[in-house]
Amino acid sequence: MRRxxxxxxxxxxxxxxxxxxxxxxxxxxxxxxxxxxPVSGTVLIALSPLQSGFANLYNSISNAINTPADLASVQARNVELEKQIADLTTENIRLSESESKLKIVSALLDYARTNPERKYVTADVVGRDESRFLRYVLLNKGARDGINRDMPVVTDKGLVGLVTETTINASKVVLITDLSSAVNVRLQNSRAEGIVIGQQSGELRLNYISVEVDMKQGERVVTSGLGGQFPQGLLIGAVASVRKRTFDVFQEADVKSAVDFNRLETVLVIINYEKPNIQPLLGTPVPPP
Amino acid sequence: MRSLIIGIPLLALISVMQSTLLHSVRFLDGSVDMALVVVLAWNLVRREADAPLWAFFAGVFADALSGGAIGAATFAMTTISLVISFTEGRFYQANLPVALLVSLVGTIFYHLLYLLTLSIRGQPIQWADAITLGILPSALLNLILIVPIYRIALWAVKLLKPREIGLLEE
Incomplete structure (x- = not known):
């Protein structure tokens, strides 16, 4: 037989x-x-619904595991009840998720009320960058909801990042922890200005602060508004540790971010912030004295 | 080419899972690269022209869900596929140690190529941290993941392969 x-x-x-x-x-x-x-946007639009579904699933599981500490007693009681009525488990997780979501939205609402001059759009984080070397998040809202490129993104805790790309129903946000991110900042007590730069490890480093400035651990770092990329006064975090050498011109510090970027669920996009167009002024020659 | 009917939706699903659920499976700063491992395993066992297309679509989805330079993941994935295309013979198809080696070298090569492209496109990279905290831990996690995925790929390729026909000679 031949094969x-x-x-x-x-x-x-x-x-x-x-x-x-x-x-x-x-x-x-x-x-x-x-x-x-247009090509990447089309792919992103197609993937967005799937991504929202997975993000909801992930958040439900994550919240069920990491229930806030102030609900410890409620949780203990729930555990007792769950032993008796197994059917209630699913319902309990759903309620817990709603409560966590309500807390986040309520905190964001409080934050929005303290800054009435700004207009916000609330969006859910539905994905993170595929690459671990880049720190981007994907939001479930886009141009249809008034979100455009270069709009600042915040939470009630502080600055999150900047919108870099939008489609009809989704947006990409570069986090301030990304290596390409540099934010002009001011130390709240000493008023010294510097730049906070993202690190590969996801941490924040404060640079270009003169060695003569007395920078203290715990001092708050806020946006300075220089360059016009972000509005003034948005909280970045607090100085965690200072590295100062007398022979250097500048000192640097690690900044502990006010926002927990690993547990980012819902954010606010500032949609009415107009970035000042300083570009034409940059080329203007200074008249001789 | 019919493997793409399953391949494209599967890779889309894996890419979405990668950016939501799998993102939190971490070791140091590294995490599993499900799409990459699937592409590596499929290219290793499938000696057909559709294997590079799996790499291409995995790259397109990764680029769409990333904020980095567009084409960086597509370029890195297809280059890996091209390199594997030069390996020939059934030896590779039934050899788990080779799959482990391909996973280890492939992950490191893929990420270095990806980072190099990002770097060329102006993204700042801290190479030492990227390699020690990102690439090497990912390579270790992928080494574990390739074992079941390679087995599944072997099983799937047998399903897709047309049967050999025997003819009686007069």
Missing amino acids: FKAPTTSSGTRILYAVVLVLIGIGAIIVGRNTLE
Whole structure:
């Protein structure tokens, strides 16, 4: 008996396919995100509903595991009841999730009330950057809700980041912990100005503060508004540790962020902040004295 | 090419899972790369032209869900697929140690290529931290993940492969 093998693609064809696809990848890198935004935006729009579903699932599980400490007694009672009525478990998780969500929204609402001049859009975090080297989050609201590029994103705790890309129903936000992020800041007590830069590890580092400034641990760091990227006075965090060497011009410090970026669920996008257009002024020659 | 009917939705689902659920499975600053491991395993066992397309779509989804330079993940994924395309023979298809090696080298190579592209496109990178806290822990996690995924890929490729036909000779 003779055996006939089913035809398979030759390795040459496969390599040819791979080479063409690599070239497409290189082409995309060269062309850049701005030109290909319609393509990536379409993919993102298609993935958004799926992502919202998974984000809700993740938040439910996460909240069920990490119930806030002030609910400890309620939780203990729930555990007792759960032993008796197993059917209530699902309902309990759902209620717990609603309560956590209500707390977050209520805190955000309080924050919004303290800054009535600003207009906010509330959005849920539905995803994080695929790459661990980049610190971006995806929001479930986009251009349809009035969110545009360069809008600052905050929570009741402080500054989160900046909108970098929007589709109809989703937005990408670069967190202030990303390596590409640099925020002009001011120390609340000493009034010294510096720049907070994100680190690969997800931490924040404060640079360009003169060694003559008496920077203390616990001192609050807020946005200075310089450069116009962010409004003034948004809380970034507090100085955690200071590194100062007398022979240096500047000292640096680690900043403990006020926002827990690992547990970011709901945020506020400031939609009426107009970034001042300082670009034309930058080229203006200074008249001689 | 019919594997793409399953492959595209599967890779979309994995990419979404990666940015929501799997993001929290962490070791130091590294996390599992489910899409990458699936692409590595599929390219290793599937000696057909659709294997690079799996890499391409995994890259497209990763780029769409990322804030980094567009095309960076697509380029890195397809390059990995191209490199695996040069390996030939059934030896690779039934050899778990080779799969482990490909997972380890593939993860490191993929991330270095990805970071290099980001760096060229102007994203600042702290290389020492990225390698020690990000790439190496991820490579270790992927080493664990490749074992079941490689087995599933072997099983799936058998399902898709047309059967050999025997003919009686007169």
